[in-house]
Amino acid sequence: MIADTGVTAMKSKKVWFSGPTVVYATTVATAIILYLMLDGSDITESSRAFLRLSGRVGMGLFFISFGASPLHRIFQAGWTRYLIRNRRYYGISTAIVLWAHYLVILSLSSTSPAWFEVSVPWFILFPGSVTFVFVGLMALSSNNFAVKKLGSKAWKKLHQVGGYLALSAFVGEYVLVLYLQPILLPDYDFAVKNSTVLMYALFAVPLLLLYLRLRKSCVAIRRFAFSLILRGGIRWLIYLEIVVHRPILACRLDNQARPNSSLCLLTMKNCRLSSRRNSSRRFR
Numbered sequence: 001m002i003a004d005t006g007v008t009a010m011k012s013k014k015v016w017f018s019g020p021t022v023v024y025a026t027t028v029a030t031a032i033i034l035y036l037m038l039d040g041s042d043i044t045e046s047s048r049a050f051l052r053l054s055g056r057v058g059m060g061l062f063f064i065s066f067g068a069s070p071l072h073r074i075f076q077a078g079w080t081r082y083l084i085r086n087r088r089y090y091g092i093s094t095a096i097v098l099w100a101h102y103l104v105i106l107s108l109s110s111t112s113p114a115w116f117e118v119s120v121p122w123f124i125l126f127p128g129s130v131t132f133v134f135v136g137l138m139a140l141s142s143n144n145f146a147v148k149k150l151g152s153k154a155w156k157k158l159h160q161v162g163g164y165l166a167l168s169a170f171v172g173e174y175v176l177v178l179y180l181q182p183i184l185l186p187d188y189d190f191a192v193k194n195s196t197v198l199m200y201a202l203f204a205v206p207l208l209l210l211y212l213r214l215r216k217s218c219v220a221i222r223r224f225a226f227s228l229i230l231r232g233g234i235r236w237l238i239y240l241e242i243v244v245h246r247p248i249l250a251c252r253l254d255n256q257a258r259p260n261s262s263l264c265l266l267t268m269k270n271c272r273l274s275s276r277r278n279s280s281r282r283f284r
Contacts, residue, residue, distance in 0.1 A: 015082060018082065018085065018086050018089070019086065019089060020089060021089075022086060022089040022090060022093055023089050023092050023093055023096070026061070026093035026096055026097065027093075027096055030054070030096055030097055030100050033050070033053065033054075034050060034100060034104075037049055037050045037053070038050060038104075043111045043112065044108070044111070044112040044115050047104050047107070047108055047111070047112070050101075050104055051101060051104060051105065054097050054098070054100055054101040054104070055101055055173075056202065057097050058094055058097040058098040058101060059170050059202070059205055059206065060205070061090055061093050061094040061097060062091075062094045062098075062166060062167075062170070062209075063205055063206075063208075063209050064083060064087070064090045065087045065088075065090040065091035065093075065094055066091075066163045066166070066167065066209060066213070067083075067209050067212050067213070068080070068083035068084050068087040068090075069084070069087075070212035070213055070215060070216070071083060071212065072084050073216070074212075074215075088142045091138060091139065091142055092139045092142050094135070094139075095135050095136060095138065095139030096139075098132065098135050098166075099132065099135070099136060102128075102129075102132045105120060105128075108120075118185075118187045118188065119185065119187075119188050121184075121185070123184075124176075127169070128169060130165070131162075131165045131166055131168075131169045134158075134161065134162035134165050134166070135162060135166055137158060137162060138158065138159050138162040138163070141155060141158060141159070164213075167206055167209060167210060167213070170205075170206035171203075171206045171207065171210065174199065174202060174203035174206070175203075177199060178196075178199055178200070178203060
């Protein structure tokens, strides 16, 4: 009786920071930080500071929402079950932070057009805008009504495509900053104000998420390759048995009474050739 009461109490116990509370807290915190950080005296630098913060917070929230399933498959723990139950709300929170990030970038086109022209060229703005649109669609469709209207297959496809677009955007950002900045953005000084160690540490987050998401596919690819190698090896052993070993054994049995080695070798060669012809006809 006491044990049943304890189990019931544990089941009825809920984590307070879960469900819609995650979305409400993220919205309020984003609004407060946006209000405090955007300084009118130097709008460019304050906006860039907010972009750095919102980008990293958004990446962390995205890691939680998009990585909940692979983490749960690996660990099967209480905290991964919490992530599975609340990944929808963390996904909406990710969209709120990232859309605040996107709106601040667009606002810099009017408040600081010189910085916007140098730091946000078309090859960053257009793919980034498509990614933000998908993130917004994912947030708007994160409800049961959208699942019924779109259908489970279309809904899963939307969230899968949008999730991998956002993940590729995070990876591409750090690839651009760490490796391609001198070529594509020579006047962009983002990496100057951040340590290289920090950049690589942040770069490891989307790479880890990419590995977690593709881990199951990698295992399937390895199994497929192993099965191909195994089947190829078995076919090769069968070929050796049919084409090489059996003719030689037959020739040796036939030529036991005739110890002439040259004749035996000639007979073995003829047997091997005839068996090859027969095997080729079979495979045809």
